[in-house]
Amino acid sequence: MEMTKWLDEQGNLIGDVAVPSDDVLKTMYAEMKRGRMIDTKMFKMQRQGRMALVAPVSGQEAIQVASALVLNKEDWIAPSYRDSVATMLHGMPLENIIRYFKGYSDGGGAPEGVNVLPVQIIIAAQMLHATGVAFASKIKGEQARTVTFFGDGATSQGDFHEALNFAAVYKLPVIFVCQNNQYAISTPVSKQMNTETIVERAKAYNMAYEYVDGNDILACYDVMKRAYDKAQDGPVFVEAVTYRLGPHTTSDDPKKYREQTEEQQWQQKDPLVRMRAFLEARGLWDAAFERAIEDRASEEIEEAVAKIEETPPPTLADMLEKVYETPPTLIQEQIDGLRGNE
Amino acid sequence: MSEKTIVQAINEALFHAMEHEDVVLLGEDVATNGGVFRVTDGLKEKFGPMRVIDTPLAESGIIGTAVGMSVNGLRPIAEIQFFGFIYEAMDQMVSQATRMRYRSNGRFHSPIVVRSPYGAGVNTPELHADSIEAIFSHSPGMKIVMPSSPYDAKGLLLAAIEDPDPVLFLEPMSIYRSVREEVPDEAYTVPIGEAKIVQEGTDATIVTWGPPVVWLQQVVEDYAKQGVSIELIDLRTVAPLDIHTIVASVEKTERLCIVHEAVKTNGIGAEIAALVSERAIFSLVGPIKRVTGFDSPYPAGTIERDWMPNPSRVKIAIDELLTYE
Numbered sequence: 001m002e003m004t005k006w007l008d009e010q011g012n013l014i015g016d017v018a019v020p021s022d023d024v025l026k027t028m029y030a031e032m033k034r035g036r037m038i039d040t041k042m043f044k045m046q047r048q049g050r051m052a053l054v055a056p057v058s059g060q061e062a063i064q065v066a067s068a069l070v071l072n073k074e075d076w077i078a079p080s081y082r083d084s085v086a087t088m089l090h091g092m093p094l095e096n097i098i099r100y101f102k103g104y105s106d107g108g109g110a111p112e113g114v115n116v117l118p119v120q121i122i123i124a125a126q127m128l129h130a131t132g133v134a135f136a137s138k139i140k141g142e143q144a145r146t147v148t149f150f151g152d153g154a155t156s157q158g159d160f161h162e163a164l165n166f167a168a169v170y171k172l173p174v175i176f177v178c179q180n181n182q183y184a185i186s187t188p189v190s191k192q193m194n195t196e197t198i199v200e201r202a203k204a205y206n207m208a209y210e211y212v213d214g215n216d217i218l219a220c221y222d223v224m225k226r227a228y229d230k231a232q233d234g235p236v237f238v239e240a241v242t243y244r245l246g247p248h249t250t251s252d253d254p255k256k257y258r259e260q261t262e263e264q265q266w267q268q269k270d271p272l273v274r275m276r277a278f279l280e281a282r283g284l285w286d287a288a289f290e291r292a293i294e295d296r297a298s299e300e301i302e303e304a305v306a307k308i309e310e311t312p313p314p315t316l317a318d319m320l321e322k323v324y325e326t327p328p329t330l331i332q333e334q335i336d337g338l339r340g341n342e
Numbered sequence: 343m344s345e346k347t348i349v350q351a352i353n354e355a356l357f358h359a360m361e362h363e364d365v366v367l368l369g370e371d372v373a374t375n376g377g378v379f380r381v382t383d384g385l386k387e388k389f390g391p392m393r394v395i396d397t398p399l400a401e402s403g404i405i406g407t408a409v410g411m412s413v414n415g416l417r418p419i420a421e422i423q424f425f426g427f428i429y430e431a432m433d434q435m436v437s438q439a440t441r442m443r444y445r446s447n448g449r450f451h452s453p454i455v456v457r458s459p460y461g462a463g464v465n466t467p468e469l470h471a472d473s474i475e476a477i478f479s480h481s482p483g484m485k486i487v488m489p490s491s492p493y494d495a496k497g498l499l500l501a502a503i504e505d506p507d508p509v510l511f512l513e514p515m516s517i518y519r520s521v522r523e524e525v526p527d528e529a530y531t532v533p534i535g536e537a538k539i540v541q542e543g544t545d546a547t548i549v550t551w552g553p554p555v556v557w558l559q560q561v562v563e564d565y566a567k568q569g570v571s572i573e574l575i576d577l578r579t580v581a582p583l584d585i586h587t588i589v590a591s592v593e594k595t596e597r598l599c600i601v602h603e604a605v606k607t608n609g610i611g612a613e614i615a616a617l618v619s620e621r622a623i624f625s626l627v628g629p630i631k632r633v634t635g636f637d638s639p640y641p642a643g644t645i646e647r648d649w650m651p652n653p654s655r656v657k658i659a660i661d662e663l664l665t666y667e
Binding site: 109110127130158162165323329 | 366392393395397400402403405406407408410411412413414415416418433434437438442443444446447448449450451482483485507535582583585586617
């Protein structure tokens with residue numbers, strides 16, 4: 001299986017390819033950097049006891065930024081819990097992301113007009129929702145695409161296969177983006193499957209596919225643009241080969257299951273470092289540009305955190321009101337009991 | 343208005359509902375074949391294969407796809423061919439459909455209807471006929487409707503399709519075609535969450551749902567001939583429970599017997615007994631009785647009759663209740 005690759009690890013362009021405009025190139029880097037900073041900040045806050053649990057994205061920014069950049073407002077994302085770089089770029093407010101990982105019950109709600117499903121915890125369950133959302137678009141005669149993100153571990157689940165099969169049989173406008181980050185918590189890809197690549201499964205469903213260096217944002221962008229166009233006629237499967245630089249979550253210790261030399265090798269392939277080198281060589285990056293991104297992101301994070309920490313989380317009674325549209329008698333009695341005690 | 347079976351009443355309700363273009367039907371064998379019980383007969387011919395959809399054979403796929411469709415503005419009606427097959431879709435039912443509203447902070451909801459034939463009486467092979475409504479009643483966010491008559495089946499299904507929350511609509515396989523009654527030809531709804539007093543009475547209350555509603559009417563009549571007045575309540579909806587109707591009845595009759603086809607332990611009957619104890623224990627003159635299935639896996643065909651509640655077991659329970667003063 002040949003991998004689509006535009007940049008080598010030093011950020012040099014490989015082959016004769018049509019590079020996007022300078023503005024797009026700078027946005028790509030700025031959004032990856034913003035994602036990395038937010039990730040780092042949330043990780044620190046968790047260690048300070050200000051977040052419940054965080055699933056870090058670091059290392060996987062390229063495929064997420066590239067995916068979100070090709071989408072239009074009316075398109076949908078069905079994410080897992082490690083996709084906040086993509087969902088934020090599609091319109092999910094940073095405040096919601098932080099609230100979710102702080103354990104607030106309202107963090108999963110996208111604002112009106114932002115088509116992002118709640119963060120999915122059950123591995124691969126969101127893939128069927130993506131299939132259903134895309135099915136509805138097709139039935140309604142709408143042009144919207146649906147992108148769903150999942151990892152290498154998800155490929156062992158029944159819902160993964162059912163989603164791919166339903167989408168292929170009914171030729172639905174959905175893009176399945178597998179971020180192969182090499183591990184499902186501690187289990188390596190080699191114990192997850194007996195195939196060389198993940199993308200070869202797409203062939204079994206007679207579905208279009210792309211195999212890409214997930215740490216090369218130019219290649220990811222190219223592949224996702226192609227996938228977006230093809231999805232008009234049916235599902236597309238994308239395997240983005242990447243690496244989770246951090247732990248599975250703030251509760252995980254990767255030293256138990258992977259060698260530091262391996263981590264160091266992947267740090268050499270960091271998508272941000274590679275893109276920065278590419279931009280610098282083209283005269284599109286300098287220290288001032290970097291500082292401007294950092295200042296903007298810091299300000300954005302401080303503002304969001306301050307706002308959240310000033311407001312109390314939703315109460316139990318608030319949550320009970322969201323179980324049904326109108327609480328049935330027995331739930332209403334529980335709400336009344338709680339409100340009476342407030 | 344004409345006499346219709348439950349199958350015909352449901353089929354007619356589906357024809358009415360699909361006049362709204364956001365309603366779609368999906369499931370195994372529902373389109374070309376019209377469903378294994380012919381409940382969806384004729385719908386594909388009228389509404390086309392993009393609205394009446396034969397799916398691949400995968401229950402989780404059916405429910406998960408329906409959840410996604412509903413998030414994107416459709417009102418999917420998903421069929422699970424036999425209720426015993428729904429275990430394959432447990433995550434999509436209880437962790438996904440029921441929690442979409444809460445997990446998205448109200449931005450999305452999942453107004454799906456999951457139709458499925460359930461229960462004993464037609465000698466299905468094993469693992470088809472389970473009555474596992476209680477399992478789903480333990481998942482807040484879902485409504486569970488279990489009609490026992492053609493009139494209610496049509497009206498409740500139309501109410502379920504309009505309902506903004508996920509509804510599990512369980513169809514009584516054993517009386518699909520054996521009960522007939524006058525059913526209006528036009529569309530109408532029967533409210534979800536309201537029990538029906540099938541027969542008013544003063545000496546004891548029987549609470550039940552599904553096929554027992556049919557044969558218990560004869561039991562009630564037999565008692566009436568002896569001068570004993572039994573109140574028979576058809577719950578129609580097991581979640582949310584119409585506890586007010588039950589409590590009002592028990593306060594009047596002072597005696598309660600719950601009859602259900604499901605396994606006894608942790609069944610809906612147990613919840614009703616607990617709620618009545620909380621709210622009306624001082625009205626009761628004797629213990630609450632339960633006449634139910636046994637605590638075994640749902641049995642093979644030859645044991646079915648012994649396993650299910652029947653008139654003689656109910657009479658033993660009622661006779662005992664009547665000895666309390």
